[in-house]
Amino acid sequence: MANIYDRIIKEIIEPTLQPLVEILLSLRYVKAMEMEDKIQYTLEREGDHLKMLVLEDERKHQVMHLEFHVKDEDLGKVMLLKKGMLTIITDLPVLQYVVYLGDKKKLKNLRPFFKDNYTDHRFKVVRLKDFSYKRFLETDIPEAAIWAILADYEGQKPEEVIKEILLKIDQLSTNKTEQGQHVRRLEVLSNLRKLQPLFIKISNDMAFLYDLETDIRFKQGKDIGEKKGIEKGIGIGEKKGIEKGIGIGEKKGIEKGIEIAEAKAKAKELKKNTDGVTKMLKTGRFTDQEIVEFLGVTIDFVKKIKKELAKKKAKK
Structure with a gap:
């Protein structure tokens, strides 16, 4: 996924x-x-x-x-x-x-x-x-209402369902920061129904303008972009990146931040896959193909780890 x-x-x-x-x-x-x-x-x-x-x-x-x-x-x-x-x-x-x-x-x-x-x-x-979207709106858990965007609209127009979900989120959220996080999640999942442009328009029209400082895209620009951060939500060092915490200046800060974040994510995924393959190989119970299908890695990757394990064993 x-x-x-x-x-x-x-x-x-x-x-x-x-x-x-x-x-x-x-x-x-x-x-x-x-x-x-x-x-x-x-x-x-x-x-x-x-x-x-x-x-x-x-x-x-x-x-x-x-x-x-x-x-x-x-x-x-x-x-x-x-x-x-x-x-x-x-x-x-x-x-x-x-x-x-x-x-x-x-x-x-x-x-x-x-x-x-x-x-x-x-x-x-x-x-x-x-399943009916209404089932997910019957709970008092705001995160549960998020699933409604992917459920059955029961013949209702998407814009009406989106408004209903946003109103429920507004009702159940304890503060603007939490509300903003839920709206961001809804925006991402709405793309699975090809509703993202409509969702953005409706959420903007309903004034669901969430706190930018809680947004992951903002955090990437703030925490990593050229290590200069955002001062009081008004500008990234050298006036590049996010200006006034709202617009993107030359996109330099965020783009660099995203590159570094993606590199870290890839390194973390590599370590996880390496550890997983290593553990399964050491059990001696699984074929290379079973490991490939289970962990979603390539056969070359499994063979590489197997070769490295063999070298370490030979040294001992």
């Missing part, structure tokens, strides 16, 4: 998890617990969320593997591999769900199973657009 959507989901998943799984999956639980750090780090990839569901009867605790996806593509082998690993590691029943966030009515490739001559693995695929 595209990094920008994955980031938004990670920001809102914790406060919205309970109403989300109740609406989409008809699951009820006492509480959701984080998985052990090592399991989380090794198994989670973009779009993935792992939780242990605590039920009233402790003997019935379960692992929920919830994956969000925007593309219509085959996930059967990945889901099978992850089910096997989670079952071995946790020794608990594993519930698997893929929540499709895209706009397709019929999914050609994202099928809820993997099947060959010897295996028949099933999981559940849920289209968020099959």
Whole structure:
């Protein structure tokens, strides 16, 4: 899943998890617990969320593997591999769900199973657009209202639904900073429905002008751009970057900030993939191809790590 959507989901998943799984999956639980750090780090990839569901009867605790996806593509082998690993590691029943966030009515490739001559693995695929947007506006959690932008509008005009969602966000937000963060998230997700230009127009017309200092784009220009920052929200050193915290001066500060931020993100992703491949290779239980499909890396990358591990072992 595209990094920008994955980031938004990670920001809102914790406060919205309970109403989300109740609406989409008809699951009820006492509480959701984080998985052990090592399991989380090794198994989670973009779009993935792992939780242990605590039920009233402790003997019935379960692992929920919830994956969000925007593309219509085959996930059967990945889901099978992850089910096997989670079952071995946790020794608990594993519930698997893929929540499709895209706009397709019929999914050609994202099928809820993997099947060959010897295996028949099933999981559940849920289209968020099959659920009424009103369900997400019935909660008192502002982050939950954000999901409404991707739901079924029930014949309502998009502009009317957008206004309804924005009014709910305004009602539930505790301050302008929080409101601005929610509006930014809505703006990003609205692009999945090709509604971003309309959303921006309506939010501006309704005076949803959020605090720029909470915006990630502003922070990138402020924290990194030429190391000169924004003074009192009025100008970036040498009057380049963001002027008066609103307009972009020659875009120099932000562009440089974004470049550095992206470089850091790539370095972090490389380390995560390297650690993940290393751990899976050391177990000796997985083929190179299984690692490729599970972690989403290339076969050349796996071979490179395997070669480096062999060199280290030879030195010992």
